[in-house]
Amino acid sequence: MESTQDRIKFILQQFCPVSDTTVHLIVPYLEKIQVKDKELIIKANIKCKYVYFINSGLVRSYYTGDGKEHTTWFGVEGDFVTSFYSMFTDQNGYENIQMLENSELFRLKMEDFKKLVKENVELNQFYIKVLELGYIYWEKRFMLLQIHSAKDRYHHFMETNKKAGVKIPLGILASYLGITQETLSRIRSEY
Amino acid sequence: MESTQDRIKFILQQFCPVSDTTVHLIVPYLEKIQVKDKELIIKANIKCKYVYFINSGLVRSYYTGDGKEHTTWFGVEGDFVTSFYSMFTDQNGYENIQMLENSELFRLKMEDFKKLVKENVELNQFYIKVLELGYIYWEKRFMLLQIHSAKDRYHHFMETNKKAGVKIPLGILASYLGITQETLSRIRSEY
């Protein structure tokens, strides 16, 4: 079983280089938690208190609009998770973050995370990298929705998310792709 | 006529507080340029060499997909402009940035901008703010496209972009909204 130290170093390194000094700096602030399938770690309409790193498991982010749930993102091992809008503005967020299976996470108080980002150059770089990747994520996602058909979007998702794709329930995947579950069911049955 | 100093200070302050020291630091790197209606300042498939601040005018960003132009963003006075993907990755960008009227811009070499962001805390904060606003921009834009009809998206745009909205040619606005110009023409004629 790997130490928190090693796991966090591994996770941070996926984003940008970090020294052991920086890892030592952040570790005391981390708390390891287990969360069960279907539970929420972040709820809409409240200020988000933590940022998380996924040690293992699968999560999704979704918001509610016209009575339906719209999935915006899936998180897997190594991903950084929080309500970005709430983090940026210190106001209530609009997304819920829910486990799609039993998962293990590291969490870190939002205020501590912000303090560390201000004080430590490498964590500042980490934060910038998270923002840059997030920017690209949404820009790509927008372009896919704008110019590709439902069928293309489905196949593109399954191509680029081979592992997670098969574990995600149809209704949730449909809401991620921006289509109804009936349409997704029909797309799947065409093959 | 205001000095470059004053204008840049005003523009930067729209994002976050900056001291005169920081303004003095950045000004020597800036070059003021005039660009004519329809000209491109950033072209797809090459590395983007500059970042820009719009002093006056109106610009759009677009990319080409399935033979059509897809407008992604409109920039007005005070906006920060560049090819974000190219800036993040140092690779070729995919967007073109074009004047929609004669405009005056400040430009700054990409390498100088990156150096300043590394060296100066306030400009680091400025860069983070640009990224945070960009993230929110795309997330919102995605959500609008995912859950609202063409008509709703049009009205929402005209509401939130009163000044720019009326200056934008129908075909370009349609491509921003993700619909054909025929559909936008019909939406407009309904009132």
Next chain:
DNA sequence: TATAAGTTTTGACAAATGTCAAATAATGAA
């Protein structure tokens, strides 16, 4: 001003996707 070039509107029809309702299938708890 006349002409050409570009932009917007209109019409007829096609394609993609949504809606609602019901039938089936899968899953989990007693």
Next chain:
DNA sequence: TTCATTATTTGACATTTGTCAAAACTTATA
């Protein structure tokens, strides 16, 4: 295992938006 619950599939039809072609309008310029 069995029942209840939840998830998925299927069918019939409605709605939204796209496509293609032509007409009308606007703008710039020779």
